[in-house]
Amino acid sequence: MLILHCPYCGVYAEETELHAGGEAHLKRATIGDSDEAFEEYLFMRENKKGVHLERWRHANGCGKWFLCARDTATLEVYGTYPAQTTEPPADIVAAITAKHPGWSWKEKA
Amino acid sequence: MSNAVSALNGQEAKGDVTVRELGLTGMITLRGDFEDENFGAALSQITGAGVPDVRHFVQAGDFTVLWMSPDELLVILPYEKAAETVAAFDAALKGTHFLAVNVSDARALISISGDFANEVLAKLSPVDMSADRFTAGMVRRTRLAQVAAAFWMLPDGSYNLMCFRSVADYAFGLLSTSAKAGKVGAI
Numbered sequence: 257m258l259i260l261h262c263p264y265c266g267v268y269a270e271e272t273e274l275h276a277g278g279e280a281h282l283k284r285a286t287i288g289d290s291d292e293a294f295e296e297y298l299f300m301r302e303n304k305k306g307v308h309l310e311r312w313r314h315a316n317g318c319g320k321w322f323l324c325a326r327d328t329a330t331l332e333v334y335g336t337y338p339a340q341t342t343e344p345p346a347d348i349v350a351a352i353t354a355k356h357p358g359w360s361w362k363e364k365a
Numbered sequence: 366m367s368n369a370v371s372a373l374n375g376q377e378a379k380g381d382v383t384v385r386e387l388g389l390t391g392m393i394t395l396r397g398d399f400e401d402e403n404f405g406a407a408l409s410q411i412t413g414a415g416v417p418d419v420r421h422f423v424q425a426g427d428f429t430v431l432w433m434s435p436d437e438l439l440v441i442l443p444y445e446k447a448a449e450t451v452a453a454f455d456a457a458l459k460g461t462h463f464l465a466v467n468v469s470d471a472r473a474l475i476s477i478s479g480d481f482a483n484e485v486l487a488k489l490s491p492v493d494m495s496a497d498r499f500t501a502g503m504v505r506r507t508r509l510a511q512v513a514a515a516f517w518m519l520p521d522g523s524y525n526l527m528c529f530r531s532v533a534d535y536a537f538g539l540l541s542t543s544a545k546a547g548k549v550g551a552i
């Protein structure tokens with residue numbers, strides 16, 4: 257059973273209150289971008305066995321989207337953080353790096 | 366004009382824990398920026414209550430104001446006051462980014478009272494309902510078995526629960542069955 261802390265209402269919500277929303281930190285392709293950029297944005301997703309950054313929604317709760325860093329294999333949760341962030345915050349990166357030295361997320365450190 | 370009728374028309378299941386639909390009740394969804402002083406001023410001028418703490422409610426006279434999310438409150442009030450109160454919010458908050466909607470007829474309100482009312486809810490929701498964890502004044506939006514619901518604990522130890530009108534019969538059935546099944550004694 258996965259339990260995630262909702263950064264908006266403070267509840268430690270178990271899985272049945274949550275809705276998974278796929279990969280976090282996607283950058284929307286826009287007018288003037290190449291076909292490759294649109295393909296990347298629309299279809300190409302990380303599919304990690306290990307540390308993953310994801311979107312989750314506290315659907316049966318406050319209704320807000322938030323982001324989460326967790327291990328898809330062990331279900332270890334490194335932390336959750338508000339959706340209004342374009343990259344994982346320093347404390348989350350530190351928590352992950354402590355367990356996985358040299359870890360990186362796509363082009364972000 | 367047709368007569369307004371609540372979802373279950375006051376249906377009641379009496380027992381050690383009594384489950385009762387509360388009949389016509391005014392409910393207003395109010396969204397906006399809690400930090401904006403206009404918002405706080407309008408709220409206290411119209412309801413007499415301030416913005417409640419996270420996952421709590423405040424009562425002031427006829428009004429109960431419940432925290433629903435970082436930008437959403439629920440105002441509970443007498444049914445016949447709902448329309449004029451929405452109009453008052455519309456006037457007071459004009460020009461700011463807000464939303465006030467009368468949802469009285471879209472929701473149902475159910476009371477759960479009795480000495481193991483917390484267990485009746487604990488059996489149906491993924492919420493820690495032990496007496497020292499969920500206390501009077503708290504609000505929780507969660508699920509009740511398979512439907513979304515919100516409930517809160519009143520000063521007298523009873524609970525009020527809100528759900529969508531379309532699932533009121535289902536919610537009432539769940540609660541009354543859970544009450545009838547009796548006390549587990551685990552919390």
Ligand SMILES: [Zn+2]
Pocket residue numbers: 262263264265266267314317318319320
């Ligand atoms: Zn939440």
